[in-house]
Amino acid sequence: MAPSPPLSRRSVLALGGSAALGAVLAACDVGTRPVPMTGDGTTATGTAGGPAPRLQQWYHQYGEEGVREAVERYAAEYEAADVTVSWQPGAYDRTTVTALVGGEGPDVFEYPNGPSVDMIRDGLVVDLTDVFGDALADFTPSMIERMTYDGKIWAIPQVIDTQVLVYRPSLLEQMGLEPPRTMEDLQVAARELTTDQVKGLFLGNDGGAQRMGGPMLWSAGLDYLEDDEVAFDSAGAAEALTVLRTFWTDEVLLLDSPQDWDDPAPLTSGRAAMQWTGLWTFPQIRAELGDDVGAIPWPSMPGGSPSVPVGAYGSCVSARATDVEAARDFARWLWVEKTEHQLDFATSYGVHIPARLSLVPQADVLADGPAKDVAAYVVEHGHVQTPLLWTPRAQAAWAEMMGRVVREGAEPQAELDALVPLVEEELERVAV
Template identity: 35%
Template sequence: MSALSNNNWSRRSLFRAAAGMAAAGTLAACGSNNGRGGGSGSGTQLTQMFHAYGEAGVEQAVKRYPTAYKSADVTTQWITSSDYESKLFATLLTKSAPDVFEFHPQIQMVKSGQVADLSDIIDPVKDDFNPADIKSHTVDGKIYGVRMIDDPQFFFYRPSLFEKAGVKVPETLDELIEISAKLTTSKMKGLYLGNDLHAIISPLIWSAGADTLDDKNQIAYHTPGVVEGLKKMRKLFTSGDLLLGAPTDYWDPSALNQGLCAIQFCGMWAMPQFQKALGDDIGVFPFPKTVDSGKQSVYNGGWSMFVNAKGDNVDAAKEYVKWLWIDQKKDQEDFATSYGFHIPPRTSIAASATKLKSGLPAEGVKLFNEFGHFDNIGWTQAMIQASWDLLANCVRKAGDPEKALDQCDTTVNRELKKLFG
């Protein structure tokens, strides 16, 4: 799910704040925008923290679900400002910390003892989860966090504009650059990748046939194919065919919907908004392969629910998470398909989600299954920031890719040594 309001949301799952767990210096107030669950008066009080999703109805749904829970009173902290991560991390260092919170799998939260092991509640249904979602939340055989939604990201385009320009869906980065030029007019740019391009760094790596880290938690992105991809992105950046400085960022469908561009990188969550604005004149394709030896890719973001291992009600919090995000399949499907389109991590729910079975959503699911890549729990906030800097240095500033990759390596290796020795 996205925030389709430009003011109340920082980014999708890829577009993260650089701040790590230790970066929170002051307590940030959570505001009075709370929702009270309707428990049975058992005396157990739990707090759950969510970032402000932009689609209409999500906040009401998140506050509605726990009203049916009988074992505790659940209060919802709904963070409407753009810096959800820093507010979360700051609050986790205080007595006001939530018992349950949503975020992304991050190994430093495991290493610091911040998140509870949820293996006991997930193991009985483990086989009903997408195996990649289990893997991305697992450290040393233990599962931390329950995936709530999977959010594939790809390119959205208008077939009518492709037909008019006489171009086909690109399968290579060179073809994407070429058709972006052909689609650019005096009133419209060919392509939009977001205002700072951060969203495409991981797909760029995967589409070059590389990866962020390998199975031994060593650098896997410093390859000739990635160097070539960075050079091509610089060419695109300076071409005049790329939309820069759009009113909203890549996660909001406005750029394509309002005719500012012909192709936009965005997420499956925005499909209903695209369809409402453009009708049938909308299609999707994966990130093209960077080099001949590469392969098309789809970044799979999403959100997961974690239990604060340093809270006062860990067992009660785990029971609540089990109840809502494992037992309540109807609510899980509602959360995934009623407020934008997302893929349920539970294979049984994904198989029965009627809204995803045909048309554009079905095409999105197909791309997700064929080309999808998931978060690596060892790819930390500091590493993410280093990769953003890499892209900025090579693409926005015309830096030498090899030197920029060496700088990125230094940061990533320092982090890897801290985490894995």
């Protein structure tokens, strides 16, 4: 398989984690899974007067220029341990889990939306609840909740990302259109803006099958799960997915872009009048379009509200770290104590939202324009990308179902009903 191109923090919002994770864990014999080194899952930190602990820290391969140099600079500044940063290209999620299961993985590592429930249950990571101290209330509450299982917090949110509907105001004005606030408005706008040269809407080359399922549910007032029970088959879900399919059948979607949804080129090149993309693309959009750009949440349907997905890479500590306590100390230093590094990481390499609430007002890149609007949308309309109990197996089945509905025209209610037993089986397996 050819290596994947460099990614950015956008990948945390692509599919909500690796669909292959469940298969990796299931393929491993129970005897090979890591177990805590002591009763509390920690080891002693170093030896008095001895050499500093040596730690391996892993990141996925970010696409934004300067990120690698920044995280290497952070690690070099830390004096209590010798930290080596490793840049992991390709299928990062799967590679990381495989390495952790094999006992040769990193000591500290990032993972999309924190570790999966399977990683937690199989003892691959350690509890980080106590590393937050008094700073816990300063972290984005929805992400802390997402990274909590069985009353314990398993990761430290590093930075918040989101996706929104970005549009060219000049093109809407030419057609006498206002930015769409409802799904009906969006359908009308997509049709009116579609010409021989321009498509009204770009949701990705798959028509939004892999990433618009959540926004469609939220905008209809629904979710994947509610109170740890299936909620995606409630009244209105099939109608929401039918609307997404309608964009395809109305032929208003750009479907053959050389770049996918995580790159703003479909919008900036003029091939699409509206595009679903991430906050991280805003510097490029502003550089190419100037002030001819606006951003709105995914529009609402009757009974629902506008919505945006919220995700965050979380810093985790391996249960088989060479020195678990030293690894926890480093994670605490970088992602809890060093607020100047956290602000730099969030705002100096693309546009992202700091995970700490107190740092958001200090983020100059979020001070005005569409980026400021998006930061407000995260608070007003944000939904955690996927619940923790929405397992990789559930996500894989959901993704396949969405492809059948959006691209092949499968009947939504039948597809949703068929998915319920599998998800209920997963919930029974992982519920506390």
